[in-house]
Amino acid sequence: MPVSPELLKQLLRKQKDKTITDREMVLLRLYLSTPEAEEQLAGIDFSDMPDAAGQPATPQEVRFQQIMQSIPRKPVRKTAWHRLAGAAAAALVVAGVGLMLRQDRKPPSPTPMLTLQTGNGELKEILLPDHSRIFLNARSAIRYPASFSGGTRTVQLLQGQAYFDVAKQETPFIVESSEGMQTIVLGTTFTVMTDSVAGHLQVAVKTGKVRVDRQQKAIATLLPGDGVFYDIANARTRTMHTDPGNIGEWTGGEVRLSGASFAEMAGLMQQLYGITVIAGGAAVRHNQYNLPVKYGTDPQPLIEVICMVNGNRAEWQKDSTEVIIR
Template identity: 30%
Template sequence: MNASQLKKLLTAYLKNRLNKTDKNLVQNWYDAFGESEAGVPGLGNQREEQLLKDDLLNRIQVQLNQPERPVYRLMSFRNMAASIVLVAGAGLATWFFLAKSAQEPNAGINQFQVITTISGQMKKVILPDSSVVHLNANSRIRVPHRFSLKDRQFYLEEGEAFFEVTKDKTRPFIIHSGQLNVKVLGTSFNVRSYRQLSDIKVTVTTGKVRVSGNGMVYGTLVQGQQITYNKANRAVQRSEVRPSDNQAWINGKVYLEKADFDELALTMRNMYGVSLKNETANKLKYQYNLTIRSDRSLQETLKLICAINGHHYKKKGKEILIY
């Protein structure tokens, strides 16, 4: 592909003339990395910007001299954001061609992209097999550039994610998260595995998943079922839940039911970016049953939290003290 062809393809994208597959790929990835530039690599100083520009332009040159092949590679949304912000006209071309880069048949299987989110940020990730992952705030995933022919390995290293897995009976989808492994063929479900919480939760919206870990199978879940795994004593508890609640956080709602203070504090950090502290007596005994909503202001939510147990709060910067 020469420079003239590159220009035509870029122009086709800008004029909405790409075929449906390419258009959806580009648009979904563009929407996924969000509007926040916090943490985007290459924005620290002029030297970093220049190094990133040089790297992006070098990769474009490589692509111009290679034949076009099918899409297999997943690119970090932050890198895509950096390419658009820093390289302007060439940036979109870089982002597009890195996503469409040519690879040998076995390339990328043992190579990973790490995708993270910060407080108040969520991302929608399109995987190499067209499965979709909604990533909650303060989360981290590790995804291979290409899945192997025998299975689809995925790593939720921190946080929470809702999965919509593309059906493939020949290649099970396996999520590794902390001490648990979740195996599916095609379904939708939620996994919550934050370090600061004492448990890992797997909840099924549709289909069926098998949960295992430590050499044991803990159970097979179907729609509306949940497993709560205690990381300290390895105890497993099964329960029934409303399937519609599993991914409510994607739309800015978190339903807390008999939640301890750590879970409440995590929710507030994810949604508002604040650090919630508690200096009340018997704070470990308190349980919270409420809905945290992103369309409420921080002040409204804090008043609601304090009203539950008759407490007060004071705010200093990003730190909220309950007393």
């Protein structure tokens, strides 16, 4: 099978310039030993290929002889075996050219990464390629691959909170978050909350078993009902325990404040609506709150109800993203 004139001229030019590789030289010699090489070479225009000495191009027949003589080859007896060898050599040339072309192809593209984020009071459910489910809480963002490959299933919680219902597989499932934090599981349900601004991570386990690492060093191993709060900046760990049934309850679109402190209530308003709630006095900081908060509720009437629980009043600032409770 003939080689394209362009490829043949490229190989001959590289041989003349002494830039040809060993593999390319083998291919060129193999091709020139085939019966059809002479016929194909006779039809190729070598006028743009002056000889190595810089002389003008010679007539085609003479130039062909010069090219043939410049390729060192062992003499071959023209027998039936020679014809078979020529055919085999042609096949090797074609295979070698195919290999060269395959090596020139671009490597496969990396798996596309998808990013999803939620707004004020918004919940989203994500079904991953392995059939794991993620519930993304309000004002949160996550990054995950369009398909899993390799030895792990890895997603990145960029900000906020997410509830994970992980499909059980032998491949570990890893949630990466800020400052080299990793939450590693095989098949379980749990929540992860990360705050890249405040620099802390919180994990709570509903079912199964979870390990929390930072920079490949274990911080805590958690069982159902266990939780951990990790202060990244100060490398401090605080463990806690709660009713597993309450973990991830917000995935139903409602959070129940039960004996919640002012700081917990203010944190919820920040998470759901991006509203900064400020205590207008020391007494307000000691308030406790017991009421349900539904997602999608208008925040201003909700703050008014929260104030009524303890007989306070709300002072909204001009931009309506900050309120002082007195």
